[in-house]
Amino acid sequence: MKNNVFNASICLCLLVISMTVAANAYTTPESIVASGKVYVSQVTYDPAVFFTDDTGTVTIDVTNGNSNQSIVLNHATFSDNNIRRMSGTYDTSANIGPLQTRSFVFSVAARASEGTYYPTFSLSFRDADSLWERTMVQVDNTPLELTVQNKPDTFTQGSKDTISVTVANPRKNDVKNVKVEVSGTGITATPSTIFIGKLASGASNSVNFTVTPAQETTLDLAVKYNNGDNIHTVTTDLPIVFGIDKKQANPVISNVQVKSEAGIYHITGDVTNAGLEPANSVIVTTLSPAVPHDPYKTYVVGALKPDDFASFEVTFSADNGSTIPLQLSFKDTDGNVFTSVQDVKVAPGATSSQKNGDTNLLPVIAGLIIVGIFVGGWVLYLRRNKK
């Protein structure tokens, strides 16, 4: 038993000695000189600047500067406490030919706060010692800047307004897939998503979109972008509060007169633009219970510049004594439609023109005269016949 243990120990020692001898068998002064010509030619981080907790890659290019000798590599790794390697090391032997370059790629995660870090790349040669290289990488949490560049003084319900925003990149690296998203309850935004694409460091880009609010709400603006493969978002809110546009067109109906002719009511009047902006496509018409009637079911006044006025006439049929809603609509320069309704009383006494009475009574009077002549003639004829 003792002899067996002894023999095993002897074998193990011989094995270790033989391996050590084998490992050092290729280390020669020439190989050490040759390995000295191997260098890290390029280190590339993607993204170039990390956010905290971003993941990415580091690509290290190793070049063999020997013009006539290959170099055998045993092991390559990348390590740091803050910029942590997430992928494995290179553990198999590899050969770099003369004047050739080989890339080593490692997945890394920036588990660090803002700052500059120096992870280490190490490379083991088969026939010499190792190569150590310190790389530099930055962690910067500065986000993109989103600025509302232009917006209307006030918002109006149902009115389409244009908003301009600028997206700026104050970071030290480029970002990609930049897009602006517009949303909000009761808001129709066009377009709701605007794609910008790549935004270089220090660059900015302005985008315009229109919003039509149906209610007072908050407009949510979000800029989404990729730092490397990591998605980041910057948001800002824009309160949508309705108010009165001090400059907007303000067509006012005045000098309203109502008359009826052959059962058809005619409303005539003037429309004056009391606002400071033009009113386009001004249209006047009547609403239920009125039944619009030709020739003026609707009256297109057209464009009215500030302080301009024009006459209008609408025709309709309705019950006597009813109140008729008179609708005025116009468009602003952006094509937003505004409507206002003004009630007009159709009073039977005041509205029936003299012409109306003549029209109705003329055939009746004529008929009565004919009937009177006919009956009178017969009475006379009968009296004369009786005599």
Add this chain to the structure above:
Amino acid sequence: MKRSFADLIVTPNVFFQQLMVEKENIRMPGLIVLAAGIIAAAYAYLIGGLTAKLMAGILPGLETIITLTSVIGAFIATFIIWILASGLFYAFSFAFGGKGQFNRMLEAVGYGYLPQVFGTIINLIVASVFLPRVIIPNLAAASAQDPQVMLDATKALMHDPAMMSLTQITSFVSIVFLLWSANIWIFGVKYSRGLSLRDAAICVLIPAVGYSLYSMYVLTVI
């Protein structure tokens, strides 16, 4: 003895005096009423077509039904009115001791329809002039669910200026030609029922004038 329509129009007294010596025959009066019925149907085709267009949007096929109903109704109504008018005069004449067959009364009233033929032709011409100017409101299928909309549309149609003018002119023409017919009917009733001219005039003028006054009243309320 040979009689002409000119005699009927110019000297109805002589026409019916001569007619009474012959056996009653309602074939010629029936043809006159038939002519009046055909022209009335043509007139109804124009007016009914207007209503049909108004209702066309409510139900597919309704347009044809309304037009057909109007045409057939007007044609049949002409004959019904002939019989009703004859019956009315016949009944009134009883109050004055009138005697004679109802067929004779039908014959006399039928002849008196001749002016109605002319009157309806004039109305037909007037309608063909005015109806194209009438603007017909459009009714959607959903309108059938709302009687107020139907009412408003009908009012709008009736109050259309061209429609108003047409109604007034045709009413006036109808009254004139009704009185012309009444003039003939007085002599027809006199001879067919053996009444005095005064009694016959009372029998005819009361309903004829009454109807004329009613027509004028309707004109004032539309």
